[in-house]
Amino acid sequence: MAMLADRLGTHPLNDGQRVLALTFMHGSRRRLSERLRSVVNLRGRVECCTIDAFAWRIYRRWRGLAGALAIAPATEGEFDHVCEAAGLLLEQPQVCAWVATSFPIVLVDEGQDLKPERLRMLKALAGTVHVLIAADEFQCLDQALRPNPLVAWLQQHAEPETLVQVRRTNAPGLLAAATAIRAGNAPANGAGFKLLPPGASVPLATTLLANAIAWRQGGDVAVITPALQGGFATSVVARLALGPCGRHNNGPYTVHWEGNDRDEAQAIIAGLDLAADAPAAVACAALRAMPRNGPVRATLSWVENQVHACGRVNFTRAEIEAVIARQVSLRRQYGGGASHQLTAMTVQQAKNREFEGVVVIWPYQVGGDAEHKRRLLYNAITRAKRWCNVIVQSQNILAAAPFA
Secondary structure, three states, X not given: OHHHHHHHHHOOOOOOOOEEEEEOOHHHHHHHHXXXXXXXXXXXXXXXXXXXXXXXXXXXXXXXXXXXXXXXXXXXXXXXXXXXXXXXXXXXXXXXHHHHHHOOEEEEOOHHHOXXXXXXXXXXXXXXXXXXEOOOHHHOOOHHHOOOHHHHHXXXXXXXXXXXXXXXXXXXXXXXXXXXXXXOOOOOOEOOEEEOOOOOOHHHHHHHHHHHHHOOOOXXXXXXXXXXXXXXHHHHXXXXXXXXXXXXXXXXXXXXXXXXXXXXXXXXXXXXXXXXXEEHHHHHHHHHOOOOOHHHHHHHHHHHHHHHHHOXXXXXXXXXXXXXXXXXXXXXXXXXXXXXXXXXXXXXXXXXXXXXXXXXXXXXXXXXXXXXXXXXXXXXXXXXXXXXXXXXXXXXXXXXXXXX
């Protein structure tokens, strides 16, 4: 943010120009959008989106040129293919100049997660616009991106500045544990961080989780696990909802598991009573008979608009399902999903997010090498702003990485 403010001070935006802010995931996009509000004289002059959305915008705008360059056709959901096509297009001087006219400054956050197709886009832009990139190689959980291509490119073509100030938390135990894990050392208990006694059984682990929630002193809590295999974490969360736990009788607590777009869309579609082909009136009636959540209301509105604006008289179930899935994706992208004080998720789902408290449930079945496991634990505990408790399934786990 400071470097962006300095750049704007020496190179003010012209009329009609904005800063383009890109991220890989929507969680970091929302956080980045909030941070950009603090930059002086930037309000209303920034566009924040995912790099996949930006790639689709480039491809759609220059589709004719893509055909002339013999770039294979792509659809919106083919993310890697769309980004590869956008990279090829941005390597054309006229396309890159078109972007620079509107966006002379491009800001990129969480750059370590970018695959080669997305990195190709940045390489093409870097020759024409002023690019500011933030990346932390240790937070990349994709083992195929080791060594990290973006970080290697930055080290070859720029003089990266190391950021040392942690802004998420000031809890000394959390800071010390994170530092230890990055260095390959064993994390130790301290203010804000606790490695609890192994909860080898589901009842014991549930008691530890219930106590952590009861003693949280307000704020949201995320239960984060690196692996769902074996069912240990899901069993603990399920037991937590059944009744009081342990000698303190804490609980019951209902913790909501986060799903992905596909799971949520399928759950909605399962309640759709509609044939393969149906008249417009029947399609509307089927949608009105469903629970009136956001995606269903938006889909009903889409059908009604198609009828009134385009004169449609028939719809297929497949296209209704596609619209529902699209609306689910849009709602989750822009933070319109349900909000809960107690949520459970995988480390991958928790990336780029923040919670007051975190409980990590570490089961036997965690794949990857020692380095990958350290990155998983690091990403999990650094989601916490005030405190983090770690529950391991067995004493044996403490004798190996990432705990040793």
